[in-house]
Amino acid sequence: MGAAVPGRCAGPLLARPGSPEHALSAPAPHPSRMELRAGDSWGIFTFLCAALCNLPALPALNCSEELGAGQSIQQTYDLTRYLEHQLRTLAGTYLNYLGPPFNEPDFNPPRLVRAEPRVPSATVDLDLWRGLTDNARLAANYRAYSRLLCYLRVLDGQVGTAELRHRLAHFCASLQGLVLSIGGVMSSLGYPLPAGPAAPPAGPPGAPAAPNDFLKKMDDFWLLKELQTWLWRSAKDFNRLKKKVPPAVVTLRLEARGF
Numbered sequence: 001m002g003a004a005v006p007g008r009c010a011g012p013l014l015a016r017p018g019s020p021e022h023a024l025s026a027p028a029p030h031p032s033r034m035e036l037r038a039g040d041s042w043g044i045f046t047f048l049c050a051a052l053c054n055l056p057a058l059p060a061l062n063c064s065e066e067l068g069a070g071q072s073i074q075q076t077y078d079l080t081r082y083l084e085h086q087l088r089t090l091a092g093t094y095l096n097y098l099g100p101p102f103n104e105p106d107f108n109p110p111r112l113v114r115a116e117p118r119v120p121s122a123t124v125d126l127d128l129w130r131g132l133t134d135n136a137r138l139a140a141n142y143r144a145y146s147r148l149l150c151y152l153r154v155l156d157g158q159v160g161t162a163e164l165r166h167r168l169a170h171f172c173a174s175l176q177g178l179v180l181s182i183g184g185v186m187s188s189l190g191y192p193l194p195a196g197p198a199a200p201p202a203g204p205p206g207a208p209a210a211p212n213d214f215l216k217k218m219d220d221f222w223l224l225k226e227l228q229t230w231l232w233r234s235a236k237d238f239n240r241l242k243k244k245v246p247p248a249v250v251t252l253r254l255e256a257r258g259f
Contacts, residue, residue, distance in 0.1 A: 077238035
């Protein structure tokens with residue numbers, strides 16, 4: 001091996017190509033050794049690649065994103081707020097379809113008392129609602145939106161205008177996504193989904209939903225009213241819940257066999 005040329009901290013001496021100094025300063029290629037110069041990031045990268053290629057068993061580099069409960073809750077919250085915005089447009093169109101007095105701004109009738117309510121009521125004492133566990137609130141939201149979705153699908157088959165049918169179909173698809181998203185939140189937190197059918201209880205065979213057209217319109221009015229209240233409260237629920245759960249974590253796992 002020839003005499004070593006004194007090196008500098010800043011790197012090898014640069015010489016003009018073709019000069020004698022350039023021929024002397026250029027190191028001879030060495031087939032069995034790889035040099036790493038100070039600050040040579042490409043050399044370090046090459047060394048790491050060579051080390052990985054010579055492992056006894058090729059490891060599987062698995063980069064995955066664990067969504068976790070935090071991101072699932074955030075997505076559900078965002079979808080709830082989107083549905084609130086979507087419902088304002090749908091409600092205005094549908095109330096105009098029902099006609100007066102339902103489309104009048106100051107129309108606010110009392111809810112009719114029935115032995116079997118057609119839609120799940122969101123009228124619950126606020127302190128009582130907040131006193132429930134996260135599991136109980138999520139289960140109540142899951143059941144309520146599942147039943148509300150069934151009633152909205154019935155409306156979709158009854159309206160007579162193509163524009164309103166399109167809006168109802170789009171809203172039903174979004175609401176179905178919310179039900180699935182709430183189920184995903186419950187699963188990520190380790191809660192079981194509520195048991196029992198999602199469909200509302202059926203009345204006696206052949207019995208009409210309402211004795212006359214006005215009461216049928218009242219049922220539709222309160223369906224939209226209750227849906228508005230459920231979405232408003234659900235947004236607050238998910239906003240509080242996401243503060244309890246840490247955000248999603250991106251992990252890099254090196255899985256190797258043969259060590």
